[in-house]
Amino acid sequence: MLTEPDRTLINQWQSDFPLCERPFDQVAAMMSASLNRPVEAAKIIERIGWLLQQGYLSRFAPMYHVERLGGTVTLVATRVATERFEAVVQQINSFPEVSQNYARDHHFNLWFVVATETIARQTEVLAAIEAATGCELLNLPKLAEFRIGFQLYLTEQGIDTVACPSQTTVTDGMVDPGEREIITATQQGLPLVERPYHALADRLDKPVSAVIGTLQRLLNCGIIRRIGLVPNHYRLGLVANAMTVWDVADEKIAQLGQQVGDLGFVTHCYHRPRHPPHWPYNLFAMVHGPDRETVAGRVHHIRQQLLPHLDGADVLYSQRILKKTGFRLAL
Numbered sequence: 001m002l003t004e005p006d007r008t009l010i011n012q013w014q015s016d017f018p019l020c021e022r023p024f025d026q027v028a029a030m031m032s033a034s035l036n037r038p039v040e041a042a043k044i045i046e047r048i049g050w051l052l053q054q055g056y057l058s059r060f061a062p063m064y065h066v067e068r069l070g071g072t073v074t075l076v077a078t079r080v081a082t083e084r085f086e087a088v089v090q091q092i093n094s095f096p097e098v099s100q101n102y103a104r105d106h107h108f109n110l111w112f113v114v115a116t117e118t119i120a121r122q123t124e125v126l127a128a129i130e131a132a133t134g135c136e137l138l139n140l141p142k143l144a145e146f147r148i149g150f151q152l153y154l155t156e157q158g159i160d161t162v163a164c165p166s167q168t169t170v171t172d173g174m175v176d177p178g179e180r181e182i183i184t185a186t187q188q189g190l191p192l193v194e195r196p197y198h199a200l201a202d203r204l205d206k207p208v209s210a211v212i213g214t215l216q217r218l219l220n221c222g223i224i225r226r227i228g229l230v231p232n233h234y235r236l237g238l239v240a241n242a243m244t245v246w247d248v249a250d251e252k253i254a255q256l257g258q259q260v261g262d263l264g265f266v267t268h269c270y271h272r273p274r275h276p277p278h279w280p281y282n283l284f285a286m287v288h289g290p291d292r293e294t295v296a297g298r299v300h301h302i303r304q305q306l307l308p309h310l311d312g313a314d315v316l317y318s319q320r321i322l323k324k325t326g327f328r329l330a331l
Contacts, residue, residue, distance in 0.1 A: 002056070002236075006047060007154040008034050010056075010236075014151045015164070015226035019212050019219075024194055041194060048229065049192055058324065059230040061189040062215065066115050068223045069175070069183070072122050073115045074141040075272065077108040077279075078133075085110070088133045093323045097125045101322035104243065106314070108138065108279075111243070112323070138279055144254065144271035146261030150288070152231050152238065159237045161288050163264045164226070175223065178206070182214045183223075190227075233288060234321060240295045241288050244302060245281035247274075247312035253282060259305050260285050265298045280312055292317070 008031055018026040024041035031039040051057040066073050080088045085103075092098055092112055101112040116122040130137055149164040175183065181204060191199040197215075201208040218224040233241070248256050253271050260283065261269035268286040285302060289295040299315055306313075 002154070004156075005031065005035060005039065006051065006056075007156075009044065009047060010051070010229055010231055011153055013228045014231065015228045017228040019197070019216050019227070021197065021208065021212075022195060023197070045192055045194065051229075052192075055232055055235045057229050058232045059189050060192060060228070061230060062186050062218070062227045063225040063230065064183065064187060065223055065225050068221075071115060071117050072119050072141075073113060074122060074126075074139055075111065075113055075284075076126065076129075077111050077138040077140065078135040079108055080110050080133075080135060088135060089322050091132045092129055095125060095129060097121070098323060100324050102318050103320040103322060104316040105319055106316045108316075110135075110322075111316075138275050140272040140275075140279075140284075142270045142272060144257060145269075146257040146271070147266055147269040147285075149225060150267035152233055152236060154236065158290050159233075160290060161238070161265060161267055163267075175218070178210070179214050179218070182206075182211060183218070186215070238288050238290060240290065240292045241318040242286070242295050242299065243316045243318070244285045244287055244299055245314050245316065246283040246285070246302070246306055246310060247280045248283050248306055249309045249311075250282065252309045256306055256309060257283055260302055263298075263302065263305070265289075266302070281314065 009027075012030060012034065013027060017023060020026065022041075024044055027044055028039050028041040031044065048057070048060055052060065088110070089101065089103075092110070093101055095114075097114050097116050099113050099115050101110070103109060104111055114122060114125055116125060126137055126139060129135075147163075150161045151164055153160055153162050182200070185200055185204055190196045193199050197211045198208050201211045204211070215224065215227065219227065257269060257271055260266055265287060266285050267288055268284070270284045271282060272284055274280055274282050283306075287295050287298045287302070289298065303310065303313065
């Protein structure tokens with residue numbers, strides 16, 4: 001059972017985790033002010049560990065932007081017969097490049113994300129998956145991004161999403177070998193100790209100032225999207241999750257995509273290619289909610305935004321998370 005401090009911790013620290021020598025002291029000070037009672041740094045560390053163990057959090061880590069690291073990410077869909085479904089999922093999930101995999105209620109019933117360091121490697125992985133599974137794949141790379149990211153807000157009454165602030169302007173995105181070493185060491189998570197950056201510095205045999213400085217620079221230039229707690233929205237009760245897809249006029253895609261991406265309840269919004277005749281949709285928008293009735297109302301709102309430039313639409317609800325590891329490139 002989540003406590004009020006647990007909810008406050010998750011609400012406040014999905015981003016902007018302090019980059020300083022004793023970050024949990026700052027977290028404790030802010031939480032003490034919010035809760036109007038003393039909160040100790042050691043207790044916060046203990047609760048984050050419990051939230052991770054119970055599955056309420058997926059990670060405590062920097063969230064990296066794969067493309068700004070020079071990598072590639074694509075969304076892939078396929079159809080799998082019911083009697084083969086579990087075996088095919090196991091085959092696909094065995095590829096380390098597959099970072100996310102979902103079952104959805106559609107004839108294209110399996111949707112997964114492939115993250116690789118190069119386009120050439122992406123091509124190799126997709127060919128290997130087709131060969132291993134015998135399934136025809138729809139490759140749906142991102143052509144434009146109108147919105148990515150959201151945060152959760154928890155209350156005693158329930159849970160919903162809030163939009164993330166837009167990221168700052170991207171500057172120099174090049175990383176040197178020393179910075180790559182720090183990225184590799186932090187992709188899966190930060191040490192859950194009072195001085196996490198000191199622990200990283202000791203492990204990597206670097207000055208702590210170099211670790212903190214590198215993470216700050218990567219955050220400033222957009223290679224790190226944010227640093228903090230990564231909630232498991234399913235485990236926390238955000239159980240209605242819909243990928244909405246729309247067939248809109250190509251000449252209007254930039255304008256309409258931005259309109260949809262600007263809606264506060266849309267968590268991700270992309271332009272992706274059509275694959276006629278099997279897949280006519282070119283605009284994707286993710287919508288989450290505590291129940292399907294809430295999501296249906298939000299989908300109706302998107303539909304009203306897109307008329308009269310809309311030629312078709314569909315809504316694909318998530319049925320199961322089959323894999324979710326985050327993007328981890330072998331740098």
